[in-house]
Amino acid sequence: MKSRRGKHELLPGTLDLLVLRLLSREELHGWGITNKLELLSKSALQVDEGSLYPALYRMEEKGWITAEWRVTENNRRAKYYSLTKAGRRQLETETENWHSMSAIIAQVLREA
Amino acid sequence: MGLLSRLSRRRRLEAEMAEEMRFHLEQRAADYAADGMSEEEARYAARRRFGNLRSLQESARDARGSRWLELVLKDLRLALRQLAKSPGFALLAIVTLGLGIGANTAMFNLVNDTMLRPLPYPESGQLDALYRATAQDPDGSFSPADFLDLQNEAAGYGEVAAYTMADASLSEPGRPAEIAEAARATASFFPLLGVQAQLGRVFQTGEDVPGRDRIVLLSQRTWQRRFEGRPDVIGRTIRVDGEPHQVVGVLPAWFNDWRHLGNVDFFRPLALDERKSADRRSLGLRVVGRHSSARPRAETDAFLARLGARLAAAHPEVNGGSTWHAVPLDSTVIGHDGPVMLSMLIGLSGLVLLIACSNLANFLLARTMARAREFALRSALGASRSQLLRPLIAESLVLALAGGAVAILIAVWFNQWVAVRSVGDNGEGVVLGLNWAVFAWAFAASLVTALAFGAAPALFAMRLNLNDTLKSGGRGSLGGRGHQRFRQALIVGQFALAMVLLAGAGLFLRGLNELISRRSGFESARLVTASYLLPAADYATPEKITEFHRRTIERLGALSGVASVGISSFTPFFHWADTRKFVVEGRERPEAGREPAALVNAVTPRYFETVGTALLSGRPFGERDSGDAPRVYLVNQSMARNLFGQEDPVGRRLALASGEAQTWGEIVGVAVDVQPPEPGETLTFQVYVPMAQEPQRGSELVVRSVGVEPSSLVAGVRAAMAELDPDLPLRKLASADARILRAHYQLGVLRDMLLAFALLGLGLASIGIYGVIARLMAQRTSEFAIRLAVGATVADVSRLVLTTGVRQAVAGSALGLMGAIVVARLIAGVYPGIRTDSPGILFGTTLVLVAVALLACWIPARRAARIDATLALRAE
Secondary structure, three states: OEEEOOEEEEOOOOHHHHHHHHHOOOOHHHHHHHHHHHOOOOOOEEEEHHHHHHHHHHHHHHHHEEEEEEEOOOOEEEEEEEHHHHHHHHHHHHHHHHHHHHHHHHHHHHHH | OOOHHHHHHHHHHHHHHHHHHHHHHHHHHHHHHHHHOOOHHHHHHHHHHHHOOOHHHHHHHHHOHHHHHHHHHHHHHHHHHHHHHHHHHHHHHHHHOOOOHHHHHHHHHHHHHHHOOOOOOOOHEEEEEEEEEEEOOOOOOOOOHHHHHHOOOOHHHHEEEEEEEEEEEOOOOOOOOEEEEEEEEEOOHHHHHHHOOOOOOOOOOOOOOOOOOOEEEEEEHHHHHHHOOOOOHHHOOOOOEEEEEEEEEEEHHHHHOOOOOOOEEEEEEEEOOOHHHHOOOOOOEEEEEEEOOOOOHHHHHHHHHHHHHHHHHOOHHHHOOEEEEEEEEEOOOOOHHHHHHHHHHHHHHHHHHHHHHHHHHHHHHHHHHHHHHHHHHHOOOOOOOHHHHHHHHHHHHHHHHHHHHHHHHHHHHHHHHHHHOOOOOOOOOOOOOOOOHHHHHHHHHHHHHHHHHHHHHHHHHHHHHHHHHHHHHHHHOOOOOOHHHHHHHHHHHHHOOOOOOOOHHHHHHHHHHHOOOOOOOOOOOEEEEEEEEEOOOOOOOOHHHHHHHHHHHHHHHHHOOOOEEEEOOOOOOOOOEEEEEEEEEOOOOOOOOOOEEEEEEEEOOOOOHHOOOOOOEEOOOOOOOOOOOEEEEEEEEHHHHHHOOOOOOOOEEEEEEOOOOOOOOEEEEEEEOOOOOOOOOOOOEEEEEHHHHHOEEEEEEEEEEEEOOHEEEEEEHHHHHHOOOOOOOOOEEHHHHHHHHHHHHHHHHHHHHHHHHHHHHHHHHHHHHHHHHHHHHHHHHHHHHHHHHHHHHHHHHHHHHHHHHHHHHHHHHHHHHEEEHHHHHHHHOOOOOOOOOOOOHHHHHHHHHHHHHHHHHHHHHHHHHOOOHHHHHOOO
């Protein structure tokens, strides 16, 4: 969905996948996740910043990620999230799903 | 996870969430500031970019899953606020619920404690009370010889032990003597029950033989009260009935359980000498048994029945017609009429609860209907079903908790009341305990009631048509015809129940008063009475007893204000516990065991004029009927008529049917029938014997006053008796009427309970009808305004309101009449002596109910007079 400012809003359900993927590489706090998403998408993705947190809590509740309070480089307290084993499995499934789903959609778009 | 740890965890997470989001916002703002925004602008921009903080926190909480608890707490807080907004309603609902459940909880507690809770003995389920039942006494006791036979063959049953109750005097130098409730028990008694001494020891085998039986086992209460709980009491010598006895042990506190032998002050061994062991005539041995767990109940029952039948056949003259059976000891706590009585009380308290419930339903329904528009609006705005229902259910929960607490308070108060009312001469009373089951009952009943009656109106609200409710303006509360009719039916039902309670209590009250104030064959108004027990050691011979009686009569007779003095083995106003069988001279002797039985009272010469028992013919006993004079008897009218018909019995001779050597005694007079003011058919044959011919150590003193209040003689009698024998304890020294009332405390308690139920029911029903009529009045204000505007008078409108309410009250009362008659029949079944047929009471109760209904409707009806037609109509 292209907005007027040339940014894309996230497709529903993809935020979890992206967050899991980011956390599979390093431990990040909420602000860090927001920054990384902007950076990696070359600012093309518009993340509703606030909605990140409910998503994080939900995933924490489901046991995909865990959190730990640590001190940042700037000496601030921040909550660092990391992937659990279950989260890693979830990432694999969701990645597979995404690939097969996008392939199916692409196929339908091509052949319809 | 517990509620508290859950809550504290939630608080921590909440704080962490806030901190995390703040961190994010600060970072973003710092970014913007770095891009050249002002600090203020940067902060706002960061906020905007983040989204609605509050709703995000909300959804974050949702994501966390601890939401339900928070919701419940929120709902409860809201419910508290809502209830606080209408404190009148809240108070009424809580009190209604509390009273209704409270009456029920108190009754449940009573049943739980008397019928369901086992006695404190180890494995009390194996314990039995053994009875030798006869036609007169289904719970009959055993004779020593019968008991010994049973004990010898007990293997077919299990183990048996016996005890017998007899008052004894307790005296020590330098202390006032007192009569104690004492018992004698076989050495096997305590081991059988599984009771060990707390201090010292219980009786040992071989101590229940004559000569070794001068030992005493104190109850905990006596030890504390009379011996200040001092451990050195063991081994001490105390005087029982004037004889020195050694204290060997103290029983544990739990043995003082009112449900079995808690009233006993001390035990002595039951020693049967050779003569007593052969005695098959004197009953009085109570037998307890522990049946062998190896034998099924049917087998032990059959064994006892067989043994009883064998002894009945072997000794028909004493045991003829008797049968033996065992009853679980746990079930002997309440008497034969206990289950009926208790179920009736539970049932009646259930009626109170029903009235309370229908009140509650009415209150909550009215409240819900008044808020129907609010619900419709909220529902139209998208509130879900559960969002609408939750606050209502939360409100019910709050009401239930508060009501349950009130109910517990009532149960506690009831227990204290029973304890105070039942306390006996030695300080032992009925002590009802509260246990978890009672708490569970109170709160479960509250919860069920409040939810049923809270959720029902809520569901009703759900069914409302949104459109109609919103369109009907403020009168959304009028409800449909069916709804109106439902509430009127509730009123009818309430009044029916109130009628049952009120009339039931009224009938019982009247019957009881009639019974207690019945003085048939004697007068009590001028009597002072007391009982005493002469210690066997000091009054060993009949001559000594007779001499004491002579001095007593002389000494008390000299007191001013005393008209006459009598001494008897029993008072005319209580049951005579001496039954003997007689044969008539010159008549064919009936088959053994079928001789006419009579209650026997030994009396001094002036007894008859003292208690006011009139003689129909012949003469009273006199000084000449002394111990060495020929035996004489007086019989009562019923016995005279039954045995001799029209003939004059004076001059005929009687003898004891069971006497070893037949001693004939002449009938010298006929007395009127004496009927004690006690429930049950007590009127039978009565025989009087001269006290001098059968001197009794335990006797009743009756003093007739003249010119002074009987109670003013008490001090003088006490002082005179103390002069005669300072070691002699006087018991129950009081006016006869006071003693009669005291003896009927159980009936009094029952009466007060019924009265309380009735008043509760009446109060609740009148609150109910008031509430309904007041609401009706409020809802129909505009209708009345129109009526007034088109020419109706205020009186017309008031009458309209009044008749609506009163019609329901009358209909309810009429329905309730039938229930009241059933309750009266039930009471009459339990207490045959109580008359419960009284049209006057039924009529009076109906009048009271209608009057209460009138009053309750009159208050709102008066408001009709204040309707300002213009104002009311303009408010539309």
